[in-house]
Amino acid sequence: MERTELHTQRLLLRPWRLGDVEDAFAYASDVEWARYLWLVPQPYTHRDAEEFVARAVLDGWIDQAQFAIEFEGHAIGGVRLNIVDVPGRTAGLGYNVARAHWGRGFATEATTAVTKFGFSSLNLHRIFATADARNLASIRVMQKLGMLEEGVLRQHRYFRGQHVDEVHYAILADEYSKITPRKR
Numbered sequence: 580m581e582r583t584e585l586h587t588q589r590l591l592l593r594p595w596r597l598g599d600v601e602d603a604f605a606y607a608s609d610v611e612w613a614r615y616l617w618l619v620p621q622p623y624t625h626r627d628a629e630e631f632v633a634r635a636v637l638d639g640w641i642d643q644a645q646f647a648i649e650f651e652g653h654a655i656g657g658v659r660l661n662i663v664d665v666p667g668r669t670a671g672l673g674y675n676v677a678r679a680h681w682g683r684g685f686a687t688e689a690t691t692a693v694t695k696f697g698f699s700s701l702n703l704h705r706i707f708a709t710a711d712a713r714n715l716a717s718i719r720v721m722q723k724l725g726m727l728e729e730g731v732l733r734q735h736r737y738f739r740g741q742h743v744d745e746v747h748y749a750i751l752a753d754e755y756s757k758i759t760p761r762k763r
Contacts, residue, residue, distance in 0.1 A: 595635035604628035606677030
């Protein structure tokens with residue numbers, strides 16, 4: 580898969596750049612932003628931001644696409660499409676947006692573009708996403724993408740001192756084509 584940029588009405592989805600460290604640190608060091616994000620260390624340090632951005636920049640996009648979500652010249656979050664089963668054409672979708680931009684539809688706008696990219700450009704068969712069951716905003720994003728709930732893994736994660744439920748959602752290519760006709 581080649582690095583690419585995607586444009587939406589308000590956003591530029593692009594590969595991460597080394598210059599994004601300060602933006603990533605600014606939003607990722609917000610404890611409230613990271614409340615439901617399993618893989619984000621807390622406290623989140625400047626070094627964590629440097630390492631994250633460096634890994635994203637150096638990633639060869641062989642089995643995953645890592646997009647920075649750019650709004651008004653700043654990285655305000657990210658979307659990752661990770662191909663977990665090449666023969667089965669299955670990918671996981673992950674996303675986040677800075678708290679200052681919550682409630683404005685940016686996560687839905689960005690994930691819609693990446694989902695379209697996955698089905699139309701990468702010929703994926705299935706895209707799935709998971710979330711902490713308490714993260715209602717993330718669940719709404721998955722539902723707006725047309726994903727269907729596939730199940731809840733009860734107390735599946737031990738996260739910051741407690742067992743939490745994990746919800747699983749997915750959409751198949753034929754389901755996606757029914758809700759969003761492809762341009763041919």
